[in-house]
Amino acid sequence: MDNHITIEVDDKFIYNLYKASSTLWYFDQLIAGGFTGYNSIKFKDKNDVFVWLENIEIEGKYYKGVLAETGQPEIVLRKESVDWLLIDNQRLIGGYTIRHYYNMLSEDERVNFEIYCGYRIDHGNDFFRPDRSTxxxxxxxxxxxxxxxxxxxxxxxxxxxxxxxxxxxxxxxxxxxxxxxxxxxxxxxxxxxxxxxxxxxxxxxxxxxxxxxxxxxxxxxxxxxxxxxxxxxxxxxxxxxxxxxxxxxxxxxxx
CATH class of the missing domain: 3.10.450 (Nuclear Transport Factor 2; Chain: A,)
Known part of the structure; x- marks a missing residue:
């Protein structure tokens, strides 16, 4: 996962972060249920850089996994996650910060970005909790x-x-x-x-x-x-x- 792309922080980006936070329960539910596909959460490391943690396990209030760039094991407080993603049938689910960047690209750039990522980025599916809290x-x-x-x-x-x-x-x-x-x-x-x-x-x-x-x-x-x-x-x-x-x-x- 490329951590060095530049993302424009605007109202749409803020709303995408809100969507990521509000749908994190769905990610947790699938991981707890034994989801075996690619999965990752995004958080800010000690150097104030946003990085991805892969192959997530949930241990109480922590996420346990390996850093995408280095392969080093890491444990992160779940509340520090700012985004999540799953790859299901070569399709991106979640990944709201990635989608925001993708939507900033031209059509040709989008094709190249999907090839680089190795999965399909379409409209997605927003799994808000079905209650009246949002x-x-x-x-x-x-x-x-x-x-x-x-x-x-x-x-x-x-x-x-x-x-x-x-x-x-x-x-x-x-x-x-x-x-x-x-x-x-x-x-x-x-x-x-x-x-x-x-x-x-x-x-x-x-x-x-x-x-x-x-x-x-x-x-x-x-x-x-x-x-x-x-x-x-x-x-x-x-x-x-x-x-x-x-x-x-x-x-x-x-x-």
Missing amino acids: PEGAIITLENFYNENNMEGILSCKDFYLEAENVMQEHNMDWDSEIHSKVVSVLRVSLLEDLENKGFPNFETIERVFNLIERRKDQELIEETLYYPDGFITVNKFWVGLTKDNGWKVLNLVE
Whole structure:
């Protein structure tokens, strides 16, 4: 693994580091389950240089492995990891700092970089924990409830009060509590009727890639790109809101 490439630190890079941190649980789960393919984590060594540690074993709060450049054994605190990667069927999973660099390259440079690395770099697949601790996880949680046709679960992932506020704001409507209550009711009924008429969507075989589009007070606009097995791709943008006691909730879809 080449540790000497130059990476532009911008908002996209910061978000990629966030994605690496938020999906590390998935790496840990596969390693603990006996994953036998190539695997590695990235950390900053004592010389303040970011390096890769390969062939990971998990020992309590530590990662144990060998340094990619020297082959020397090393033990690192798990909390010091800033990125992770797996190679599955010659395909890169994770590797968010590598992807960031790859996306900065021209088409020809990308081909050469893949040849150099020896694996395929495609859209990837973001394995956020399926809970409401992150905006992306809230979206996955909602989609899992769709898979189960679980109406109670679906409604638990929504906050129609906040969503109604967004709708009123987008339509430049002055605040009025009575109108707000009506919008809340309309949004809830519309969702129920839509599911009754069209059925529950299914997300069981898709791959997801998330991007942060905008951030405002206690809300984030998240873009989710869905990749289907037949090659079909859809892109949706959701406002996701942080509630006081129930984590992140999925709000309105942005056209």
